[in-house]
Amino acid sequence: MDSDDDFNMSSEEEDVLEDSDNDNGSVDDFGFDEPEPDLGYTQKEQVKKEKRTFDTNFKVYHPDDIQAQQDDLIDEVNMILDIRKEDAAILLRHFRWNKERLIEDYMDRPKKVLEDAGLGPSTTGPPKLEVIPGFMCDICCEDEPGLKSFAMKCGHRYCADCYGQYLNQKIKEEGEAARIQCPQDGCKRILDAKSLDLLVTSDLQNRYHELLTRTYVEDKEQMKWCPAPDCQNAIECGIKKKDLDKVVPTVACDCKHRFCFGCALPDHQPAPCELVKKWLKKCADDSETANWISANTKECPKCNSTIEKNGGCNHMTCRKCKHEFCWMCMGLWSEHGTSWYNCNRFEEKSGSEARDAQAKSRVSLERYLHYYNRYANHEQSAKLDKDIFTKTEKKMISLQTASGMSWIEVQYLNSASHALQTCRQTLKWTYAFAFYLARNNLTEMFEDNQKDLEMAVEALSEMFEKPVDELANAKLKVEIMDKTSYCNKRRVILLADTADNLANGVWKWSNNN
Amino acid sequence: MTQKRITKELQEVLATPPPGIKVNLVDESNVHNWNIIMDGPADSPYAGGKFQLLLVLPPEYPFKPPKINFKTRIYHPNVTFDEHGSMCIGILKSEAWKPSSRIPNVLTAIQQLLLEPVPDDALEQATAQKFKEDRKAYDKEAREMTKKYAK
Ligand SMILES: [Zn+2]
Numbered sequence: 276m277d278s279d280d281d282f283n284m285s286s287e288e289e290d291v292l293e294d295s296d297n298d299n300g301s302v303d304d305f306g307f308d309e310p311e312p313d314l315g316y317t318q319k320e321q322v323k324k325e326k327r328t329f330d331t332n333f334k335v336y337h338p339d340d341i342q343a344q345q346d347d348l349i350d351e352v353n354m355i356l357d358i359r360k361e362d363a364a365i366l367l368r369h370f371r372w373n374k375e376r377l378i379e380d381y382m383d384r385p386k387k388v389l390e391d392a393g394l395g396p397s398t399t400g401p402p403k404l405e406v407i408p409g410f411m412c413d414i415c416c417e418d419e420p421g422l423k424s425f426a427m428k429c430g431h432r433y434c435a436d437c438y439g440q441y442l443n444q445k446i447k448e449e450g451e452a453a454r455i456q457c458p459q460d461g462c463k464r465i466l467d468a469k470s471l472d473l474l475v476t477s478d479l480q481n482r483y484h485e486l487l488t489r490t491y492v493e494d495k496e497q498m499k500w501c502p503a504p505d506c507q508n509a510i511e512c513g514i515k516k517k518d519l520d521k522v523v524p525t526v527a528c529d530c531k532h533r534f535c536f537g538c539a540l541p542d543h544q545p546a547p548c549e550l551v552k553k554w555l556k557k558c559a560d561d562s563e564t565a566n567w568i569s570a571n572t573k574e575c576p577k578c579n580s581t582i583e584k585n586g587g588c589n590h591m592t593c594r595k596c597k598h599e600f601c602w603m604c605m606g607l608w609s610e611h612g613t614s615w616y617n618c619n620r621f622e623e624k625s626g627s628e629a630r631d632a633q634a635k636s637r638v639s640l641e642r643y644l645h646y647y648n649r650y651a652n653h654e655q656s657a658k659l660d661k662d663i664f665t666k667t668e669k670k671m672i673s674l675q676t677a678s679g680m681s682w683i684e685v686q687y688l689n690s691a692s693h694a695l696q697t698c699r700q701t702l703k704w705t706y707a708f709a710f711y712l713a714r715n716n717l718t719e720m721f722e723d724n725q726k727d728l729e730m731a732v733e734a735l736s737e738m739f740e741k742p743v744d745e746l747a748n749a750k751l752k753v754e755i756m757d758k759t760s761y762c763n764k765r766r767v768i769l770l771a772d773t774a775d776n777l778a779n780g781v782w783k784w785s786n787n788n
Numbered sequence: 789m790t791q792k793r794i795t796k797e798l799q800e801v802l803a804t805p806p807p808g809i810k811v812n813l814v815d816e817s818n819v820h821n822w823n824i825i826m827d828g829p830a831d832s833p834y835a836g837g838k839f840q841l842l843l844v845l846p847p848e849y850p851f852k853p854p855k856i857n858f859k860t861r862i863y864h865p866n867v868t869f870d871e872h873g874s875m876c877i878g879i880l881k882s883e884a885w886k887p888s889s890r891i892p893n894v895l896t897a898i899q900q901l902l903l904e905p906v907p908d909d910a911l912e913q914a915t916a917q918k919f920k921e922d923r924k925a926y927d928k929e930a931r932e933m934t935k936k937y938a939k
Pocket residue numbers: 412413414415416417433434435436437438
């Protein structure tokens with residue numbers, strides 16, 4: 276933005292900045308992870324001890340951990356029930372890794388359990404390839420002497436080639452592993468890993484075990500794969516489907532991807548999954564109406580010259596007439612830095628204006644667009660903020676060499692960028708959330724929180740767009756660090772309040788959409 | 789290897805075809821494309837009709853299931869009422885197909901489907917709806933369509 280920095284701070288904000296202890300320059304705050312809230316230190320103590328209400332307990336598992344978990348369970352069942360490890364593995368998969376239920380059922384009716392799991396009665400010894408005189412393979416119809424064949428304990432015998440090709444088809448083409456049955460029509464016998472090793476090449480064996488690991492995670496209700504592309508980790512979290520109207524379980528993988536354990540979408544706090552689903556569907560259905568919004572250019576409300584938005588900040592200054600306005604509501608920017616700030620709230624017109632159906636539908640569209648605009652704008656701005664950061668980072672490197680600043684000294688920009696990303700992500704979803712809220716005191720409080728966070732984020736975003744030589748200025752650096760920690764703090768307050776109300780079931784939903 | 793199995797199956801089907809079914813090759817030089825003529829089962833509204841089907845054995849047969857489509861239009865919840873005549877039938881789903889399954893099993897499964905439609909697994913929703921709610925009207929429509937297309 277090319278305006279002067281004449282942003283007015285609200286008195287409340289100044290207070291906070293004065294009495295917060297400025298330790299946000301510590302290395303701790305430079306991480307890429309979820310920013311630690313930087314509260315005044317009495318509050319900070321509390322936060323460190325208590326879990327924040329909107330935090331979810333979870334554990335990240337790496338591929339090795341996942342394998343080890345399965346092996347441990349298999350070993351246990353192998354010892355307790357005194358059955359082969361291959362069979363223990365099949366039984367566990369059949370019981371979706373519920374060890375207790377498996378052992379209980381097996382103690383009661385071992386025969387039935389084995390049969391149901393595809394481990395019916397034995398007719399032969401340990402798996403081996405055999406040459407049987409007079410054998411004809413029922414799949415390929417070959418009967419040449421010396422043909423090697425294989426049968427599992429069910430006794431259904433096929434030539435080794437056909438068996439191998441069948442397994443290849445199942446594993447490679449169909450991605451099946453845990454539930455591969457005997458090739459015999461109607462036979463439910465499940466193939467075990469030892470038999471597999473006899474019949475296929477080692478790369479297929481590896482693929483098979485990879486797939487088994489997959490099913491292990493997919494079979495467990497409390498486990499999910501990290502949806503980030505190329506990430507092999509899984510997350511364990513105790514949140515059940517039925518809890519999803521009370522909590523928004525955001526989890527963070529070690530790969531840094533933050534996502535919702537409930538629906539696997541990227542972090543959408545504070546909005547609950549159900550609402551997110553509804554909102555996304557609505558946006559998709561109404562995409563035509565809303566399409567123009569993502570446009571990156573608008574006209575100056577005063578002189579009508581075209582203005583392009585190329586940073587995340589919503590404070591626009593017309594190059595031609597120097598008019599300062601808000602990109603979101605096109606209103607005067609001077610009103611935005613004060614307690615008059617009302618950009619986030621949708622003012623419902625009095626009912627008398629909207630009597631006929633047409634007027635009503637216009638009002639409802641306006642209402643939707645108010646929220647959609649802001650939702651889409653924060654998404655867009657987050658991207659633009661990131662672009663700015665990438666550019667700034669490059670310049671910073673040259674600046675570092677010029678000014679002799681150390682790498683650690685310029686990390687405050689990294690922290691600021693990260694705060695902008697997470698806060699805009701949160702702000703984005705506050706608009707979807709607010710769209711579904713009924714008008715009441717609670718909603719007003721929510722909007723006040725939203726307003727505080729939004730104002731702080733826009734202020735930070737604006738500082739962030741300063742030219743590099745200004746950024747290196749010690750005073751601005753302190754301001755950016757303060758604003759960064761203030762943004763993080765406002766975000767925590769908003770999320771905590773919203774989560775508490777959600778957990779207590781006190782939000783009232785609007786019925787006009 | 790595939791060739792031997794297919795030839796054997798073909799010989800068996802030609803020698804002892806399942807009741808109500810005739811089989812011949814679309815093109816004598818290609819054992820992968822079979823032409824099937826299926827009689828509408830006696831206890832169904834398709835009785836009296838002769839339905840042509842095309843059965844294609846993929847190169848991976850019998851590790852992959854055959855593909856089969858109605859060439860004759862048929863009014864049935866589980867068969868698309870268009871030029872494709874696609875159908876949805878359990879035995880042909882890759883998770884149910886076993887390499888030891890035989891083509892006559894597939895053909896009898898289709899005959900069974902004509903006798904007992906599975907409306908909950910329908911490809912033609914309107915037809916399924918009618919089958920469930922007004923069996924008489926469904927039978928009538930099926931008989932008329934059989935007369936019209938399957939002569
Ligand atoms: Zn064979």
